[in-house]
Amino acid sequence: AGDEAFVDALPKVELHVHLEGSMLPGTVLALARRHQVEDIPTTETALADWYAFKDFDHFLRVYRTAVQVLRDEDDFALLARETALGLAAQNVRYAEMYFTPFIHTRRGIPIDEVFAGINRGRLEAQEATGVEIRWITDIPGGLPGVDILAVADLTVQFAVEHGGDSVIGLGVGGAEVGVPRPQFARAFGAAREAGLRSLPHAGETTGPRTIWDSIDELGADRIGHGIRCLDDPALVARLRADRIPLDVSPTSNLRTGVVADYPSHPLPTLIAEGLAVSINSDDPPMFGTTLRDEYLHALRDLGLSRAAVAELAAAAVRHSFLPEYRKNVLL
Numbered sequence: 001a002g003d004e005a006f007v008d009a010l011p012k013v014e015l016h017v018h019l020e021g022s023m024l025p026g027t028v029l030a031l032a033r034r035h036q037v038e039d040i041p042t043t044e045t046a047l048a049d050w051y052a053f054k055d056f057d058h059f060l061r062v063y064r065t066a067v068q069v070l071r072d073e074d075d076f077a078l079l080a081r082e083t084a085l086g087l088a089a090q091n092v093r094y095a096e097m098y099f100t101p102f103i104h105t106r107r108g109i110p111i112d113e114v115f116a117g118i119n120r121g122r123l124e125a126q127e128a129t130g131v132e133i134r135w136i137t138d139i140p141g142g143l144p145g146v147d148i149l150a151v152a153d154l155t156v157q158f159a160v161e162h163g164g165d166s167v168i169g170l171g172v173g174g175a176e177v178g179v180p181r182p183q184f185a186r187a188f189g190a191a192r193e194a195g196l197r198s199l200p201h202a203g204e205t206t207g208p209r210t211i212w213d214s215i216d217e218l219g220a221d222r223i224g225h226g227i228r229c230l231d232d233p234a235l236v237a238r239l240r241a242d243r244i245p246l247d248v249s250p251t252s253n254l255r256t257g258v259v260a261d262y263p264s265h266p267l268p269t270l271i272a273e274g275l276a277v278s279i280n281s282d283d284p285p286m287f288g289t290t291l292r293d294e295y296l297h298a299l300r301d302l303g304l305s306r307a308a309v310a311e312l313a314a315a316a317v318r319h320s321f322l323p324e325y326r327k328n329v330l331l
């Protein structure tokens with residue numbers, strides 16, 4: 001009982017959450033009905049069953065099907081507003097949120113419509129609650145039949161055009177298997193030159209090589225997941241020495257099958273190794289979680305003390321790209 005009050009009282013920031021993975025069940029059903037989208041479950045129970053992922057690739061296939069309910073500017077505004085309001089209700093004050101322009105443009109939705117929608121929703125929620133959202137544009141790895149370097153160029157071009165505005169970084173996500181990071185060196189170089197942060201997913205479904213490449217070739221400012229660093233002591237030493245933070249999402253790892261259960265989740269080991277880590281929700285409704293739940297799992301299922309959990313919340317503030325004077329208010 002006291003755990004909930006403790007978690008609710010922590011001012012939180014979320015560093016790793018995907019806009020498209022944040023659609024509430026009722027919103028998925030309503031949008032699917034409105035736009036008559038096929039292949040989408042029509043009840044909340046069926047939707048929950050649909051979200052029982054066999055493995056990471058299965059998760060990605062469901063994800064790519066689910067996003068098809070997003071069709072017009074109003075859908076994107078609704079999603080961004082609901083997601084931001086949901087964060088505010090958990091005492092989350094600020095979030096760095098991935099969105100993936102190409103999974104919408106490839107369905108024929110103009111990027112300007114997507115961006116106008118998500119910024120409208122973002123600002124409406126900010127006006128209502130004070131919660132602030134900044135965007136990270138994500139390159140989607142592993143799409144069948146797609147020239148990923150062309151997608152990378154489009155994504156970085158968009159990010160650079162809007163950098164300094166509401167866009168703060170460039171990411172790469174989706175599949176890691178078969179999507180080596182060095183090929184994105186030019187895209188991330190251009191982004192960094194424009195003042196954007198480098199925020200690749202790495203070491204979620206593949207091993208240390210992807211993390212090394214993300215550091216050495218992409219200049220990673222943080223690593224999405226990164227849990228497989230533990231396979232390589234030299235990599236752990238490098239992450240610790242350079243203080244490169246990992247955005248860890250325990251429930252995501254369980255639900256995509258990359259970790260078997262909470263007791264075997266490596267978060268406590270990552271902390272014991274002296275690494276910079278925070279906890280995050282990734283795709284909360286799809287994984288049956290929220291950021292608040294991740295903090296509760298850390299206390300109840302990962303065996304962390306309240307002091308350790310408070311430190312995770314403070315670490316997320318420090319790892320964020322808020323200006324220093326804004327961080328100080330939250331610490």
Ligand code: ADE
Nearest residue numbers: 018021173174201282283
């Ligand atoms: N896109 C949405 N969720 C993701 C995850 N957990 N890993 C990689 N890409 C993603």
Ligand code: ZN
Nearest residue numbers: 173201224282
């Ligand atoms: Zn992610």
